[in-house]
Amino acid sequence: xxxxxxxxxxxxxxxxxxxxxxxxxxxxxxxxxxxxxxxxxxxxxxxxxxxxxxxxxxxxxxxxxxxxxxxxxxxxxxxxxxxxxxxxxxxxxxxxxxxxxxxxxxxxxxxxxxxxxxxxxxxxxxxxxxx
Numbered sequence: 001x002x003x004x005x006x007x008x009x010x011x012x013x014x015x016x017x018x019x020x021x022x023x024x025x026x027x028x029x030x031x032x033x034x035x036x037x038x039x040x041x042x043x044x045x046x047x048x049x050x051x052x053x054x055x056x057x058x059x060x061x062x063x064x065x066x067x068x069x070x071x072x073x074x075x076x077x078x079x080x081x082x083x084x085x086x087x088x089x090x091x092x093x094x095x096x097x098x099x100x101x102x103x104x105x106x107x108x109x110x111x112x113x114x115x116x117x118x119x120x121x122x123x124x125x126x127x128x129x130x131x
Contacts, residue, residue, distance in 0.1 A: 003032040077108070 002022045006015060007028050019026050037045075083102045089095035109122045116124040 003029050058129060079103075 001022050006018050006022070006024070009018065018112075019029060059096060064101065079099070079102065083098060087098075089098065107121075109120055112118040113121060113124075114120055
């Protein structure tokens with residue numbers, strides 16, 4: 001994310017100055033910049049292009065260009081209510097470890113999600129793979 005910021009603002013500010021402020025190396029930034037686009041990024045770009053086309057073809061009714069923050073807001077509300085409130089973390093590493101465990105073990109594999117028919121995301125994805 002820092003490298004993307006550098007890329008997006010390198011015409012406004014000196015790269016060496018931004019690297020110092022963001023605590024990253026210039027060589028790391030230029031190595032990142034030279035990397036080929038990942039398959040995931042290419043897929044995301046193609047999907048975004050398709051959404052924009054549909055948005056224009058449907059008189060800007062469907063496939064809105066701006067993403068809805070409701071899903072993210074709901075997730076962070078759940079994270080705060082089910083993990084963070086009424087708990088004190090002694091260190092940042094402890095908090096990071098607990099958030100990782102909450103997301104990767106509980107939230108994705110065990111917690112039932114209303115929007116997925118009251119199954120976990122892992123169970124929902126497993127069902128989708130079955131022909």
